[in-house]
Amino acid sequence: MRRRLIPLALPLALAGLVLAGCAVTAQPGATTSSASESSVTSTTETIAEVDSTIPAAAAELLSANADGTVVRDDEWNLADAETITLSGTTASSDSAGVTVDGSTVTVTAAGVYRLTGTLDGQVVVAAPDDAQVVLVLDGAEIENVSGSAIQVVTADDVAISLAAGSTNSVTATSSADADASAAIYADSDLTVSGSGSLTVTDTGNDGISATDDLAIIGGTITVDAADDALRGKDSLVVKDGTLTLTAGGDALKSDQEDDATRGYVWIAGGTIDATAADDGIDAWTDAVITGGTVSLATEDDGIHSETALAIAGGDVTITRSYEGIESADIRIAGGVARITSSDDGVNASGNTASTDGGMGGGGMQDSGETLTVSGGTLVVDADGDGLDSNGTIEMTGGDVTVFGPTAQNNGTLDSNGGITVTGGTLVAIGSTGMAESPDESSGQGWLAATVSGSAGSTVQITDAAGTVIAEYTATKTFGSVVFSSSAITDGQAYTLTVDGASTSVTAGEAVAGGMGGGMGGRR
Template sequence: MKLTKARAAVTAALLAATLAGCGVAGAVTGASVDDSSTTTTATATPGASVEAVLAANQESHAEADDGTYDASSAVTVTLSGSSATASGDGVSVKDSTVTITAPGTYVLTGTLAGQVVVDSSVEGKVQLVLDDAHVTSSTGPAVSVTAADEVVVVLADGSTNTLEDGSGYGDGEGEPNAALYSAADLTIAGTGSLTVTGNSNDGIGSQDGLVILSGTVTVTAVDDAVRGKDYVRVEGGILTATAGGDALKSDNAEEGDRGYVVVLGGTVKLTAGDDGIQAATDAAIGGGTTTITAEGDGIHGDVSATVGGGTTTVTKSSEGLEGKVVTVSGGSIDITSSDDAVNATDGSSSGGGMGGGGNSSQDGVSVTISGGTLVVDAEGDGLDSNGSMSITGGTIVVSGPTASGNGALDTNGGLTITGGTLLAAGSSGMAEAPSTDSEQGWVSATFDSGYAEGTVVQVVQDGKVIASFTASKTFSSVVFSSSAITSGETYEIWVDGTPSGTAVGGLTLGGSTDGGSKLGTVTADVHTGGQGGPGH
C-alpha cells in the first residue's frame, strides 16, 4: 500500500449563488467575432453560473408570455373528419387543410385527418388553443407554421390533445420536418396535455426559439424529439421525450449567442438513441427534476455544460456531462456512464486518456466545481479534463473505473482543491491525486490488491473517523479531501469499519473502526509506502 498526503487547506469562500441558490457570480459565456472573417463563435468562462450563461445568450422570446388568452375574442375552429368550420375570420378551409392567415386566437377542437397550417404575413402573435384537438396527417406535419411573427400553442385546461405526422417527408434543407413544426418562435403553455408523434423526423421543431412553459407534453420521434434551432428552454410542466436521435436539441452553431438548451424548471424525462441534451453552444440545467437515459451523452454542450440547480439523474450514458467548459455550481447530480462521467474537451485528439496529465493540456478546457452534490459511477474516467480542473466547494463522490486504463480523476492540466469534499475511488493503474499546490489538504491511498464491492474504507485521525466510504464496486485507490485534513498531522487508513451518518453516494463523514483493520498511516506532505492487505 502507498499512502500520500498533500498540504493543508484554507477553504475558499464560495461565491454568492444567483440562480436557485446555486449559481456562481462571475464572467459569462457569450459571443465573440473574429475580425478577419464573418464567423461568430461562442466562448465560455469557467465557473459561470446558469444565470450568467443565459445572460450571454439570446433572450427568450417568451419572457412575459404565460399562455393566457381572451376566449371572448377567439375564433373557434371545429375539426370534423377531413374538414372543419370556423366561427370567424382568419381561417380558410380547403379539402383537409385548415389554414390560419392572420394573428389572433384560434381555439381548435375535434378531430382532423389532415393538416393545420399557419401562414400569416401580418405582424402579431398567433395563439393556437388546443381544446381536445386531435390532428393526424398522412403526408406531412400535423401542425405546420410556415410563416408567422410568433406562435403560442396553448393546452386548454383539462384538455387532452394529440398531433401525429406522416412519414417519408422533410428530408430537404429548410423543409418542415416535425409533427409540430414552426418556422417562427414557438411557445407551449397551458395546463392541458399534448401527445406528439413524429413518424418522419422530429416531434416538435422550431427554426427559431422553442420554449415550454407548462402543460403535460409527451413526445416520441424517430429522430430528435424536441428541437429549437436557436434555443430550447424548458421552464415548467411535465415533459417526456423519447427520441431515436437527441431528446432535446439546439443546433445553431453559426451564431455564438444561440444554439443553447436550458432546463430551468418542471419535470423532464428524456430517453435518447443519441444524446439526452445536445447543444451547439451551451447546455445548462438550473432547476427542475431531470432524468436522462441516453445511448450517447447525457448532457452535451459543444461550448459549455453547466449545472447550477435542480435534481439531475443520468441513469445511462456514454459520457454523462460533457463540454469544452464544464461547470457544476449547485443542484444534485447523479451520473452513470459507460465512459467518462464528467468530461471537458475541445474535441481534438490531443487530449484524453492519460492520467496525471500524460498528454498536453488543451487551452480553454476546464472543469470547475463550486457547489452542489455530484455523485458519479463511471466505467471510464470519473472526472476528466483535458485541460484544468478546480474544486472550490460542493460534495463530490466518484465511483470510478475498475479497469486500469482509466482513473477516478484524470486531468492534463492538474487538479487544484481549495474547498468542498471529494471522495474518489477506482482503479490504481492511472490513479491521479490533486496538485500539491492545492490549498486544501488531501489523502491518497493506492492498494496492491483490490477491495471488493461493499468494502468500507475509512480515513481516521486520533481514533476519530473523518470519512467512511462504502464501495459500490471493486477499487484499488482512494483520494479524500476536505477541510478536516490539516497539514502536518497524521492520518490512518482503515478498512471494514462501520460507517455512520447520512450517506451521499456511499460517503459518510463519521463512523467507527469497530471490526475494522488499519492498513497504514501517513503524515502531511510525507510520502510513505507499504503493502496492502489481501484483496477483499
C-alpha cells in the same frame, strides 16, 4: 472562433438574456398591447427577475447568449378565442382568419384560436410576419400520414396552449428532407404552455421543432420521435411542465451553428424523463441547468455542449450514458447531479489547441479545457474516467463522490493540467492504474491511499484521535482512495479502514501509481 464570455463579476441585473414576446419591446415588468386582433400582450424579463438565485457560473453563460422568446398564458385571453371545429377530413370555423381547403385548415391572421375535435389532415399557420398566433388545443386530435400535422409557415410568435383538463394528440410522418420536418414544425418562435396534456408522435423525423426559439412553459407533454424529440434551432428553454421524451436522435436539442450567441439549451424548471438513442441534451453552444428535475437515459452523452455546460440547480439523474456530461468548459455550481456512464462520467474536452495525437487525439498536454466545481452535489459512477479534463480540474466547493473504473487503463481522477482543491469535499474511489490526486499546491488538505475493496465495502477515514471524518460504501471493486475536505491537514496522520483492515496515511503525500505520473503526479 468561440465568443468571449462576460466576466463572472457581471451584476445579474445587467445580464443580457431576455425572455420576451418579439412583437413588442417593453420595460421589465410592463405590459403593452400588440397589434394582434386578440390584444395579446408581451413582457420582458432579465435573468435577475426570472431567478435572482442563479449562481454566477451559470448566469455568466446565460447573459452571453441572445434573447429568448416566450408567449406566456397571462399575455392573452381565452375569451378572445375563435373556435375551429375539426371534423374528420374537414373542419369549420366562423373566423375570418381561418380558411378550410379539404383537410387543410389554415390560420391567416393574428389572434387566439381554439381547436377541438378530430382531423385527418393538417393545421397550417400562414399569418403576417408580425403576427402573434395562439392555438388552444382543447380536446384536439390531429393526424397527418404524409407530413407535418401542425406547420407554421409564417408568423412572428406562435403559442400552442393546452386547455385545462384537455387531452390532445398530434401524430405525423414527417421527413428530414421536407420543409416541415416535425410533427409540430414552426418556422418562427414557438411556445408550448397550459395545463392540459399533449401526446406527439412522429414516425419520420422530429417531434416538436422550431427554426427560432422553442420554449416549454407548461403542460403534460409526451413525445415519441424517430429523430429529435424537442428541437429549437436558436434556443430551447424549459421552464415548467412534465415532459416524457423518447427520441431516436437527441431528446432536447439546439443546433444554431451560425451565431455564437444562439444554439443553447436552458433547463430552468419542470420535470423531464427522457430516453434517447443519441444525446439527452445537445447544445451547439451552451447547456445550462438551473432548476427542474431531469432524468436522462441515453446511448451517447447524457448532456453535451460544444462551448460550455453548467449545472447550477435542479436535480439531474443520468441513469445510462456513454459519457455522462461533456463540454470544453464544465461548471458544477449547484443542485444535485447523479451520473452513470459506460465511459467517462464528466469529460472536459473539445478544444482544438492540442493536435499532437496520442491518447484522446490530443496527447497528455493541457489543451485548455476546464472542469470547475464550486457548489452542489455530484455523484459519478463511471466505467471510464470518473472526472476527466484535457485541461484542468478545480474544486472550490460542493460535495463530489466518484466511483471510478475497475479497469487499469482509466482513472477515477484524470487531468492533463492538474487538479487543485481549495474547498468542498471530494472522495474518489477506483482503480490504481492511472490514479491521480490533487496538486501539492492545493489549498485544502488531501490524502491518497492504495487499498483494496469490493462492492459493498465500507471505507472509513479517521483522524489521529480516532474521530470518524468520513465514511462511504463502495459500489464496485477498487484499489485506491483519494479524499479531501476541510477536516484534512497536510502532514498529519490519518487512518483509512476498509472492512476492518487499516492503513496509515499522511495527508499530502501521493502514492505511486500508473500513467500520468501516478497520484499526485502534477507537481
